[in-house]
Amino acid sequence: MSDSQKDVLIAAYLFEDLAKKDFDAVLQLAENKTITVEGVVLVQKDETGEVNVTETGDHLGRKGVKLGGGVGLVAGLFAPPLLAATAVGAAAGGLMGKFAKHRLESGIGEKMDAALPAGSGGVIAVYDSDGAAAVDKALVNAVKKSVAHIDGGSAKELKAGLAEAQAGMGG
């Protein structure tokens, strides 16, 4: 992960499929090299109230193919149990996992759980700050967004950035 200035973004959606559209749009930006992402996660709260990470994306704009580079770190911040689960899943070619019932290291899972009603979705992304305008433009369906700025991309900084972004979702 590079040491440049990064944005940690959390976006909430009323509808899971619209979250997916925006998730895809951000990854497209990465694939086109319009922005540099460390990782992107799509989460969904299903009708039973369970929160799942349904897709991840990496710095090359690839979806759910492996836990490499930043995406593993980003996903791991949300869901340490997921990391273990997806390590197995990745070997089988998938990245699906769930984290709602686990106390998460960063606390982000619980907060997203509280913020999202059933049937809704969220996107969490970490990317170089110079791509902020492009990302903002891509997230056309987000109902609520919060962005925190961090220096560098260490796990500690990412956690702090997530906490700050999450705080911005309140109220």
Next chain:
Amino acid sequence: MSDQTIDRTRLPIRRPPFQGVVKRTLDGSEPDWNSIAPTPAPEGAPNVLLVLTDDAGFGNPSGFGGPISTPTFDRLREGGLTYNRFHTTALCSPTRAALLTGRNHHAVGFGMVGEFAGPFPGYSANLPKDCMPFVKTLQGNGYATACFGKWHLTPDNMQGPSGPFDRWPNAVGFDHFWGFLGGESGQFDPMIIENNAATGVPEEEGFYLPDAMADKTIEWIHGVRAHGSEKPWFAYFSTGCSHAPHHVPPEWSDKYKGKFDQGWDRLREETFERQKQGGVVPADAELTPRSESMSAWDSLDENHKRLYARQMEVYAGYCENADWNIGRVIDAIDEMGELENTLVIYIWGDNGASMEGSLTGTFNELTMINGVPLTEEQQLQLVLKWGGLEAWGGEMMGPHYSAAWAWAGNCPFQWGKQVASHLGGTRDPMIVHWPKRIAEQGGLRSQFTHVIDVGPTILEAVGVPEPTHIDGVEQEPMHGTSFVYSLDDEAAAERHTQQYFEILGNRAMYKDGWWLAWMMPRIPWNLDPETLARFAPGVWDPEDDPVELYYLPDDFTQAKNVADQHPDKVEELKKLFWEEAERYDVFPLLGGLTGFYGMRPPIPKESTFTYYGDVQNVAPGMIPRIYNHSYTITADLEIPAGGAEGVIVAEADHLGGFSLFVQDGKLRHTYSFLGVMEFRQESDTPLPTGSVNVRMEFAADAPKPATGGEVTLFVDDEPVGGGRMEHTVPARFSGYAGMDIGRDNGAPVDRNYADKSPFAFTGTVKKVVFDVSPHLTDEHEEELDDHTQHALAAHAINA
């Protein structure tokens, strides 16, 4: 006493002369049993069921081509007569006052709604005793009478145990009342009034007001028949549906999933086609276009399309449930074998569908009333916050749909509620069903009829004359015209040939088919200061407002403005309007908006409000006037050994309200800024036991509307915690939820104790005192009062 010997023109009817013989002892005395018999109704008089729904449009029910399934409405339509030129006043209380009195709304003090008692005769919100409702006449002529549901004819400041009760339902002709006094109610957590007392919020699991209303109505009819085998009854079934908040269990709204994805523009076209096919709209009618003030459906983004579709799904389910409950009452009457001789008048809407949700609709209608503007984006965020789309229609929100859905529901007309100048505000479907009297089944009647005609019609139908005196007070003759003449004759010439309309400056004059529309140029949901300034005294000349003219026999929908072709007719109808306005106390125009224009009632001097014992269900219009002020809440408590928990005092709910309570041993204060923000403070330490004095002090930043400020909590005069509240509610926490001492009835203010609702205090609350800070200057008081009056007027408009 026979029908012929009873003088029914003066009520109450005098006791009949004794026809027996009285001697010193029974020896030789001859009884007269008639002298103790109650006044009989006329021989063969029918039962009467008068049904009124709320804020509903001409193009809503399936029987009028609408998308909402209304099998009861349709069943009665097939077995009775359909009136497709029936009119209301365009606003809630005014229509109800006109309906029950048979007189024009201004003439009985209801140019505006019950929440606003204004300083002019046409706007007093006080039913005059010389214009008693016709129900009083039925009651005095041998009928059992009852009202269920929405009343909306008792002034806002007279809704407690101190009365006066002379404008409550029992005083104006109803033997029995069960419902709510105000203009609206939550359907899951209503504050129920039964006769002259509040019974509070029902605590049964799964309680739903429309269902309970039907239960109560059926129970009452059964009871009447059980105790009076011949006595006819009159029941006024006045459902609060479909007024906001739009509350309905999901099993009703889910029926409509996906049914409105085509949007309001297409829905309107579909409805119009069905209306023409079904014959309630002439085949040559034209569909009026959408106002530019509303968005085209196709211009919306995906989030909004889905949100708006959900709004209408909920509304449709809400309405269908109401019709189903009306059907339960009809079935019960039928089961008793009495439907044959029951006159059912089913009026779909006390005005057109409501546009008061503004363009976006709102998750909480009180945000509109308090003048808290929310953007489209904020609305979406708050929907997300309170549970997403699936929660729309549930108890977590107090929703109102977009104005554009109301417009679609008023198909094929322009505008909606409040707009008395146009048919979208005034024309509603009416069904008349009375098998014993009406030979024709499924007939259509197109004579001009108006809500003031209903009372005269019912009196003629039951065979009772309009009384000249009631309780010694000479009565003003009813203004309406019975439409009994039309029951047997589709082609009968219409007898109600002219009628004025006026609500909030929107005017119309109908005469012999011509309709002059004289709309005040204000979009119904705009109440911002700039808009209102255009209509200030000395600024607005109503004569300058644009005028439209329609000839309804050729133009059912008001699609062809012919004002330019008929200038003489325009002048004739303008002149007639002014004459009628003078005759019926319409003047001064905007007499219901005095609060906006500096005509304030005297500022109340009382600043301390003390509550002893467990006072509950204080009406929302009667709680201490804490808005925009610094204030304190002080309570004397007894806390037993081992501690106590529960609510000390709470007003309303999580969508606006406050609660001072004890939980986990700590004193806590939660304040909901209309569900948009919540502010919580708590004590640092646990409460002691024994006699304890607690206090919450709110120090306002400044005496200004919605002021922020600092909260400090005290225990036995020692500060124990506090925090900041960035905003406070400027006008009203709730349209229906009350204040309680020692518990939090209904939906809780703080969801953190929702699982313990009503979270009654387990110690003793001996006394609660509100002190509305007296430190304001007179100037500040006046400024704030100005704002309060604005807000109350805004609330009244939307009630």
